[in-house]
Amino acid sequence: MTTIASSRYDVVIVGGGHNGLVAAAYLARAGRRVLVLERLSRVGGAAVSAPVFPGVDARLSRYSYLVSLLPRKVVRDLGLRLDLRRRRIASYTPAVRDGKPTGLLVDAGDPGRTRDSFRALTGTDQEWQAWQRFYGTTAEVARRVFPTLTEPLPTRAELRRRVDDEAAWTALFERPLGEEIERSFTDDLVRGVVLTDALIGTFTHAHDPGLRQNRCFLYHVIGNGTGDWDVPVGGMGAVTDALAGAALAAGAEIRTDCEVTAIATDGRGEAEVSYRHRDGEATVAGRRVLVNAAPAALARLLGEDPGPAPEGSQLKVNMVLRRLPRLRDAAADPREAFAGTFHTAEGYRQLETAYTEALAGRLPSAPPSEIYCHTLTDPSILGPEAVRQGYQTLTLFGLHMPARLFGDPAAEERALAASLAQLDEVLAEPIADCLAVDADGRPCVEARTPPALERELGLPGGHIFHRDLAFPFADSDDGEPTDPATRWGVATSHPNVLLCGAGAVRGGGVSGIPGHNAAQAVLADPAR
Numbered sequence: 001m002t003t004i005a006s007s008r009y010d011v012v013i014v015g016g017g018h019n020g021l022v023a024a025a026y027l028a029r030a031g032r033r034v035l036v037l038e039r040l041s042r043v044g045g046a047a048v049s050a051p052v053f054p055g056v057d058a059r060l061s062r063y064s065y066l067v068s069l070l071p072r073k074v075v076r077d078l079g080l081r082l083d084l085r086r087r088r089i090a091s092y093t094p095a096v097r098d099g100k101p102t103g104l105l106v107d108a109g110d111p112g113r114t115r116d117s118f119r120a121l122t123g124t125d126q127e128w129q130a131w132q133r134f135y136g137t138t139a140e141v142a143r144r145v146f147p148t149l150t151e152p153l154p155t156r157a158e159l160r161r162r163v164d165d166e167a168a169w170t171a172l173f174e175r176p177l178g179e180e181i182e183r184s185f186t187d188d189l190v191r192g193v194v195l196t197d198a199l200i201g202t203f204t205h206a207h208d209p210g211l212r213q214n215r216c217f218l219y220h221v222i223g224n225g226t227g228d229w230d231v232p233v234g235g236m237g238a239v240t241d242a243l244a245g246a247a248l249a250a251g252a253e254i255r256t257d258c259e260v261t262a263i264a265t266d267g268r269g270e271a272e273v274s275y276r277h278r279d280g281e282a283t284v285a286g287r288r289v290l291v292n293a294a295p296a297a298l299a300r301l302l303g304e305d306p307g308p309a310p311e312g313s314q315l316k317v318n319m320v321l322r323r324l325p326r327l328r329d330a331a332a333d334p335r336e337a338f339a340g341t342f343h344t345a346e347g348y349r350q351l352e353t354a355y356t357e358a359l360a361g362r363l364p365s366a367p368p369s370e371i372y373c374h375t376l377t378d379p380s381i382l383g384p385e386a387v388r389q390g391y392q393t394l395t396l397f398g399l400h401m402p403a404r405l406f407g408d409p410a411a412e413e414r415a416l417a418a419s420l421a422q423l424d425e426v427l428a429e430p431i432a433d434c435l436a437v438d439a440d441g442r443p444c445v446e447a448r449t450p451p452a453l454e455r456e457l458g459l460p461g462g463h464i465f466h467r468d469l470a471f472p473f474a475d476s477d478d479g480e481p482t483d484p485a486t487r488w489g490v491a492t493s494h495p496n497v498l499l500c501g502a503g504a505v506r507g508g509g510v511s512g513i514p515g516h517n518a519a520q521a522v523l524a525d526p527a528r
Contacts, residue, residue, distance in 0.1 A: 008285045009035045011522060012273045014260045014301070015292030015501060017045025021243035021254075022515030023290050023500045025078050028250035030523055035284060036252060037275055039259040039458065043244050045292070046457055046464070047510050049237025049381065052318055052446055055439025057383025058393060060318050061236040061374065063448065063457065064464075065395050068223030068230065069511035070239070071150055077516075078246040083233035085377050089340030094329060094426035095121060095189050101328035101426070104189060106340070108228075122187050130184045134194070135221075137168050142222035149472055149506050149513050152480075153489040159473040173471065177214045178206025181348075191348035196370060196399065197221060201464040203313035203402045205355045206348075215469040219508050229341075231377040239510060263289055263301045267494045290518050291492075292501040294466035297458060298492065312450035312462030313358075315367070315398030315415050320436045320444035324373065324392050326428040338373040338394065345369065345422045346399075354400040361404055363411070367419045368399045391436055396423070403450035403461050416447045466503035474505075484524035488517040498522070 011027050013020045016038030028034045042048065046063035067084050075082060090106040105117040118128035144162050148154055154162065163169050171180040177198050185191045195206055198217035206213060221227040232239050248254060258277045265271035270285040291298045299306035324334040345354070345366040354364035375382055375392045382391055398419050405411055424430050435443040450462025459466065474481075474489070485491035489505030490498045500518035501507060507514045 007283070008270070009033045010286065011035070011288045011290060012037065012271075012284055012286030013290045013292060013500065014263070014273065015039075015045065016043035016244075016254060016256065017292050017501065018047040018240055018243055018510055019501045019507075019512060019515035020045075020290070020292035021240070021247050022074060022078070022512035023292070023519045024247040024252040024254070025243060025250050026516060026519035027522060028247060028252040029078075030519075032522070034247075034252040035286070036247070036254045037258040037260055037273065038254065038256045041256050043254060043256065044237065044240030046453075046459075047236045047240050049235035053320060053436075053438040053444045056320055056391075056436060056444055057386045058320050058391065059235055059237065059381045060320075060393060061232070061381075061395070062318060063316065063453070064236050064510050065374065065397075066229045066372075067232050067239065067510050068228060069149075069219065069509040069513065070224075071146075071511070071513065071516070072224060073150055074512045074516055078243070080242040080246060082239060082242050084230040085233055086228060086230055087340050087377055089336050091193065091341040091343060092332065092337040093189060093193055093343040093346065094327065094332075097121060101330075103327075103329045103332050103337070104193065105332070105336070108340075118190075121189070127185060127187050127190050131190065134180075134184045137165070138172075138221045138227065140165065141168050141172060142227050143225045145218075145472065146222045146225045149511075150516055152487040153472070153474050153505060155476070156471075156473045172214055172218060173211075176207045176209060176211065177217055181206060188348045192346045192351055193343060195348060195351055196343065196346050196368070199351065199399045200370075200397070201312060201314045202469070203311060203355075203358070203400065205352060212468055215471055218471070219469055223509075231374060233378045233380055235374070235378075235381045236510065243512070260301060262303070263291075263298070263497060265289070265302075265494050265496055267496060269496075271494075271496050287496065288522050289497045290500040290522070291497065292515070293458065293503075294460045294463070294501070295492075295499065295503040296460040296467070298497070298499070298503075302494070302497075306460070310461040310463040310467045311403045312453060312459065312464055313400060313402040314450065314462075314464065315369075315396070315401040315419060316448040317396035317398070317416060317419065318446050318448075319394040319396070319431075320386075321392045321394060321434045322436045323390055323434055325431055325434045328426055328428050330428075335376055338371065338392075339376040340372060342371040343369075344371065344426060351399070358400045358402055358405060363405055363414055363418060364400055365418075366422055367401065367415065369396050369419050369422060370399070371396045371423065401449070403454075406449045406451050412447055412449050412452075415449065416445070420445075464502075465508040466501060469508050470505050472506045484521040488521040488524070490514065490518040490521050
């Protein structure tokens with residue numbers, strides 16, 4: 001039986017995903033009475049681990065799978081016990097040159113080895129030197145921009161002054177990213193590797209004048225001032241467990257199996273939150289309501305027009321293997337190639353072709369994907385028997401897979417088959433020959449499309465960022481706003497209802513930043 005200890009709280013948080021838990025922990029530690037209501041039977045949202053395949057002892061990061069944007073400040077503030085492990089190999093990209101299989105290896109721990117790989121692929125040091133210059137610039141931008149994400153929202157002019165590099169500002173914030181990529185690099189494969197960070201879960205192209213690609217790229221290269229993407233030891237569920245533990249220890253109440261059905265507010269007094277649970281319906285009041293759901297979902301809860309639906313664009317595939325596959329590039333060690341981001345069909349022209357096909361409503365003929373093996377860095381997600389048998393996991397994240405492609409019930413199967421076929425193109429053996437089987441004799445492979453994410457996680461259109469990402473500055477340069485919610489980038493049209501999820505101005509990814517910022521807005525408001 002679900003029992004609510006009170007009908008009134010200082011703060012009611014709608015949604016127990018990782019951002020909601022961050023907000024709950026900060027507010028409860030500050031002495032606020034906090035209630036978290038979660039629709040599902042567990043907290044964590046997309047940041048969870050689960051045993052996906054019957055009889056296979058592996059707890060997979062079923063949805064989100066890597067961590068970059070979670071600030072060390074949040075980890076310290078909340079006393080989180082987390083092990084985020086750095087990947088030595090940044091990426092490996094298979095290629096064919098002069099009719100021979102080869103590849104580009106980026107070794108984060110050995111610049112000389114990376115230089116040699118560029119030279120072997122392209123014949124000169126030109127692309128390596130351009131790579132050094134380009135990512136030297138993004139590293140400096142990251143160092144300057146990332147700290148602002150947990151500060152009051154700067155104006156555009158203020159952030160521009162912080163960046164203090166007009167060429168970098170223009171390239172990343174003013175002009176389509178494709179222009180800088182084409183200016184910096186000549187090799188099609190290298191260009192494609194750079195562009196992929198601009199397309200994660202974002203259906204766009206290199207020259208989009210709306211700069212969606214730039215916004216996506218920025219968030220993928222500034223994490224903690226380095227842009228590194230780390231493996232959470234224990235899987236994404238370990239992040240959720242640490243956050244839930246911090247919130248509960250601080251005194252927050254967390255209730256699962258409670259689906260919020262409506263929010264009522266006049267913007268001045270308390271807001272009322274109605275929800276369903278296994279024993280019926282109930283209503284609680286909060287001086288503030290923080291919503292860890294997409295803005296479109298919030299609009300529906302308020303009885304307002306949600307506007308055009310966002311559109312997610314990805315295919316997430318989880319696999320368990322009996323062993324890693326061999327590569328056509330016999331010189332490449334699979335234990336290195338799959339330890340970082342393994343790119344398939346992600347040349348620059350290939351990415352443009354895939355976008356054009358998907359825009360026309362067709363499944364890309366060569367679906368681009370990013371793949372990595374969690375267990376090469378962290379085998380702890382496997383049980384003893386799986387470890388003994390040498391099992392490994394693979395995560396595939398497909399690009400240019402917008403929700404519009406999945407109206408046909410068979411579309412998921414076609415998208416999965418086409419994506420795995422592109423992987424097979426660079427393997428010396430079919431991936432199907434390497435898959436483990438579950439207790440029912442079925443191959444250990446599952447796919448999650450945008451419609452599946454909408455159904456399972458409540459993400460409108462299956463959009464992993466809740467809506468298109470925004471640049472991390474205020475739209476206006478009119479000076480500092482008077483209300484804390486606007487200052488922190490979490491305001492809605494209702495003063496006592498705030499966003500604390502990925503749809504906030506500095507949302508997206510497993511970061512906790514919107515949760516931190518919403519909590520700071522509440523604590524900064526003397527009227528609340």
